[in-house]
Amino acid sequence: MNFVVPDFYPASAEIFVALMALVIMLASTFARGVRWLGYALTQVTLIAAAFITIFTMQGEVSYTFSNLFVSDLMGGFLKLVIYFSMAVALLYGRGYLADRNIDKPEYYLLALLMTLGMMVMVTSNHMLPMYIGLEMMSLALYTMVAFDRDSGRSTEAAMKYFVLGALASGLLLYGMSMVYGATGTLEFSGIAQSVYNQASNQTVLMFGLVFLVAGISFKLGVVPFHMWVPDVYQGAPTAVTLVIATAPKLAAFAMAMRLLVWGLFDVAQQWQTMLMFVAVASIALGNVAAIAQQNIKRMLAYSGISHMGFVVLGLLSGVVEGDRHFALNAYSSAMFYAIAYVIMSLASFGMVILLSRAGFEAENIEDFKGLNKRSPWFALMMMFVMFSMAGIPFFIGFFAKLSVLQAVVAAGYFWLAVVAVVMSVIGAFYYLRVVKVMYFDAPDDTSAIHAPAELRVLLSANGLAIAALGLAPQMLMSLCAYALLASL
């Protein structure tokens, strides 16, 4: 036996997070009385992991663990955004969980394990770790959704999420096995090689591809695998909804990049056609269905479906008739969109948490009534978020839409761009309705808003960031392009 010690260095962040998860597990057992410990350790872990990731990030692509693991700029950058989004989401959710008496250390343990799962997804170069990372993330999420165990709705949502999620994992595994059957390898670069040489059985490969696209669609939460999204978003405690709606979208984006772009780039024409349907259907259904919602979490769920449709639009504009020089432009615009969505999504669910208090869920759009009277500042912040999501300048959402539409137009899909913007106009209606409720209606409840100082400060910073990134989007845009440059 020839045993080679793998190079652990590129995976330092993952190893560190895994160790810290164990530490928190121990702490939650032996120091149960110290309520803040789990939370504090998790935040410290996320921050430290960010530093480790920055220091171990390399310009060139390197592999380790027998090519199971890849370290590149795209992975590193996405991991940083994932830490950031998890840290913010946990901070927003803390007071909410405490009010409902479910701020147990285990919650933070699960959050950290979920983070680890996403990190593995983002950095995998092989179907196996991809699947393991995905399951790790999903199982932790299912449990988090059910964390408020006395709530029937949460339990129902968790069951739904679990059953549908398991089905999607099954589809994904099935697809992976077919791709393995067609190409004889599970490693992405090997798959790409085999597809490029046309050594694989095309029929089996296409079947596999369909299942892979289905699995990715489920994780992104796009039509026709979107059914879980509104129910889970609504049923889960808002703090958990916040988590589901943010970082996992980035992990799913990374999954799409690794599986489709890294592994199956040479059949891009085929998966682009599938994604075209997915994108149009998501943007259309998400925007139309959101209009009918009274519950703001459900509305944001449908809005999320349409936003993910835009990410898919970016993904499908990479290759035009075999011409690949659009790829960087298209994928970086999709990535920019995904990150912009995460920032907006954090703020939107953060606002829902802000208005909730012990025994009261600010779940309905009506609960935002007259917010301008109660708190002009936070009404302004929410207005930023809503206009940004609607794609109105000067907010980041506009530039996200601009870059994706630019990629779509560059790829020559004018009709797609027209459909997307017409649907955006329909979508603008429900965002405008939230603004209308906040600004044009009189409040039913005139009490001042009570929320922890850190939530207020961070939420304000988040709202202002949406405006500031809209005034100066260059930095984030070029970071996305730069991160992808070496990985394509």
Add this chain to the structure above:
Amino acid sequence: MTDIPFLSLAIWVPILGGLLVLATGSDRNAPLARVLSLAVAVAGFVVTIPLYTGFDASTSAMQFVELQSWIPRFNINYHLGIDGISVLFLLLNAFITIIVVMAGWQVIEEKVAQYMAAFLIMSGLMNGIFSALDGVLFYVFFEASLIPLYLVIGIWGGPNRVYAAIKFFLYTLLGSLLMLIALLYLFMQSGGSFSILDWHQLPLPIEPQVLIFLAFLIAFGVKVPMWPVHTWLPDAHVEAPTGGSVVLAAIALKLGAYGFLRFSMPIVPDASQQLAPVVITLSLIAVIYIGFVALVQTDMKKLVAYSSISHMGFVTLGFFMFNQLGIEGALVQMISHGFVSGAMFLCIGVLYDRVHSRQIADYGGVVHTMPKFAAFFMLFAMANSGLPATSGFVGEFMVVLGAVEYNFWVGFAAATTLILGAAYTLWMYKRVVFGKVANDHVAELEDLNAREFAFLGILALCVLAMGLYPFPFTEVMHASVDELLRHVAVSKL
């Protein structure tokens, strides 16, 4: 020329000032908010004066140009500049902002700071629209200016304000998003440039030209608004508070017309020439049909709103005849309409503040209780119907002359506006102002106070000055309009 970035000042002084006003917060500080906004509005106007005094009317080149990289990733620049076509609109806009702040002084009692801030920010954004030379920059200002107006209509508007505000927003959004796709297409075709001036030189085959023209037509046509996409305007006008109506009529409508001159005609000249008959037909329908519609209105604000559509029809008509008289007349008409329609809405606002009704039937004999007001209203009503010696006459006369030059029957049809305009405006005037005192409300009316007298007086001076001596207004636009016509005459195929 100095290096002071006057265009940036014209944009950012009102916006930053508006944010400052917003920061004064609750209505306890309302007096402070009012004074501060007036100061900002005046400062905003003062910084636009050098744009006129320092303007070189002998050249058609862009002046006061500022060019800075904004988003290098997509080659988007912070590129500003004005020519003879845009310079007057900046001044008009800054001027109207002062009037609006004065008009809202006592009338607005709730959320004063937000009200004033919305108008100031809107004013800055609109200056941005008139001076942007980068496609995305233009679009960004164009869209962003919807937000304050949406809030103004929705928060301080009438009973049906929510419907009107959302309708206004969605109509305009649909148009402008289609324009965005056209902009992206031009970006691609020009090899990665968003510069409007580059696009002016970009050769394009006829098919894309037509599609781009249609995208622009929808975007700007909704904004103008042209028949048949005008229906949002009467709703928005009726529900908006007086200040909102004034800005909407005086400035916002001009954005669409300005877009035709800056985008449609120079970027896709061949399509513009080919499809000019369509635009001319739509414009004539607006002039004549909407003129009749205005005649039967029972609500004063609605009547003036329809009269605005009819007058704007005159503007688009003037543009698409491609002759000097037509375009210059249309531009003069735009400025004049800014003064006159603004003044008309202010007059209606004066009555509404006292009686809280806009119905013509609720008035009668106002002249007996408000003689000063009646005199002003008379002047503006005359200007609205295009009486010689008022500003309304100059533009209409030039456009009619241009139309006759283009085609006698077009000119003939356009000229009917002089009759229709007089009919609906003066008939309304007669029913509101003359006759016996109609009811107790009218009997209790108080005449203009000093503040109202001041802003109506200033507008009256402008209307008369422009009517008697339009030379300073037309002088600055000659070179640019000449150049535009030369440019449009050259095929890009």
